Amino acid sequence: MSLELRQVKKTFRDPSGARISILNVSEFQLGQGEQIALVGSSGGGKTTLLNIIAGITSADSGSIRIGGVETFGRQEGWRDRFRAERIGYVFQTFHLLPAFTALENVLLGMSFRGKPADRKQAVHLLERVGLGHRLHHRPVQMSVGEQQRVSVARALANTPQLLLADEPTANVDQANQQNILDLLRNSCREQNASLLMVTHAAEVAAQFDRVSQLADFNRPEPV
Numbered sequence: 606m607s608l609e610l611r612q613v614k615k616t617f618r619d620p621s622g623a624r625i626s627i628l629n630v631s632e633f634q635l636g637q638g639e640q641i642a643l644v645g646s647s648g649g650g651k652t653t654l655l656n657i658i659a660g661i662t663s664a665d666s667g668s669i670r671i672g673g674v675e676t677f678g679r680q681e682g683w684r685d686r687f688r689a690e691r692i693g694y695v696f697q698t699f700h701l702l703p704a705f706t707a708l709e710n711v712l713l714g715m716s717f718r719g720k721p722a723d724r725k726q727a728v729h730l731l732e733r734v735g736l737g738h739r740l741h742h743r744p745v746q747m748s749v750g751e752q753q754r755v756s757v758a759r760a761l762a763n764t765p766q767l768l769l770a771d772e773p774t775a776n777v778d779q780a781n782q783q784n785i786l787d788l789l790r791n792s793c794r795e796q797n798a799s800l801l802m803v804t805h806a807a808e809v810a811a812q813f814d815r816v817s818q819l820a821d822f823n824r825p826e827p828v
Contacts, residue, residue, distance in 0.1 A: 606672040606691060606766035606799050608635040608658065613667030613677075614826075615653060626825035627653050630667070633822050635767075640790060640800040642810040645819030651803045652697060654819070655769045658801070659694050660684030671767060689717040693765030695773040695789075697803075699756045701744045707731055707755045708740040714759040723762075730758035733788055735781065750777040757785055761792050768793055770802040774809055786812065 615628040627650045635641055645651050656662035658669065660676055661684075669677045672691065676684060688694070701710050708727055715722035731740055734754035744752050753776045760768060770789060774782040786809060793800045802813075810816050 607637045607670075608767060608799060608801070609633075609668070609670040610658075611668040613657065613669060614665045615650075615657060615662070616665055626827070628657070628664070629824045629826050630654070630822055631824065633817075635799050635801055638793070638797045638799060639815065640793060640813055641802070642813040642816045643801060643803045643819060644805065644810055644816060645823075647805075649819050650823060650825070651819055652771055654823075655694070655771055655801070655803065658767075659692055659769055660688050685717075686719075689719070689763070691766045693760035693763065693768040695753075695756050695760045695768075695770040697771040697775070699744070699752050701752055701755055701759075703744050706741045706743055707736055707747070707751075707758075710744075710755055711759045711762050715762045718763050727758070727762060730761055731755070734758050734785065750781060753777055754781065754785065757788065761788070764796055764798075766796070766798050768798055768800045770800065772803055772805065774804065774806060782806070782809070 610630050610633040613628060613630040616624045616626050619625050643651055653662060657664050664677060667677060668675060676687060708731065711727040711731060712722040712724065715727065731737060734757055736751060736754055739747060739751060757773055774785050777785060789800060804810050
């Protein structure tokens with residue numbers, strides 16, 4: 606699914622109440638089935654950009670077209686449904702529900718799309734990230750790297766057309782890093798889905814045909 610951003614701006618207030626410009630993206634495009642590694646300095650706005658694309662955070666202004674559909678200015682409920690149906694998101698901080706097992710977290714992710722959850726597919730995805738032995742463990746019973754792998758399985762559960770991944774390999778060992786990267790990229794190829802991955806790892810970014818520096822298209826303004 607294609608992605609096109611034009612004149613997207615976002616500001617926040619600092620503790621003193623002053624406004625700070627975080628994003629000022631004149632233009633950014635991701636083609637259908639394209640895979641891009643997004644790199645940039647810490648605190649530069651990469652996670653904010655993903656959250657705006659996903660509809661979790663609202664931009665102040667601009668145009669955000671996903672698969673030809675304008676999402677800027679839509680109500681929160683509409684954005685939530687759109688995300689559940691078309692977008693997968695691997696969060697940097699996981700956002701797993703602590704009272705639920707790994708399998709239940711993936712099944713709940715499936716249920717948000719409004720269709721019956723596929724238990725067989727959920728188990729298959731957890732096995733693909735090496736967690737077949739952790740199906741019934743809660744997040745507190747798993748390592749940080751294992752929790753990250755659950756979040757990857759959850760993001761892929763609804764066969765998204767656009768996959769956003771925020772440092773998905775940051776908390777895992779080298780072997781699992783490559784396994785997760787291969788799973789994300791191969792799954793997107795199989796579904797002709799688009800992938801936008803934030804990463805600080807040079808060895809991860811080097812495997813992408815296109816690497817974008819956030820600073821090349823983001824020009825925060827004085828406010």
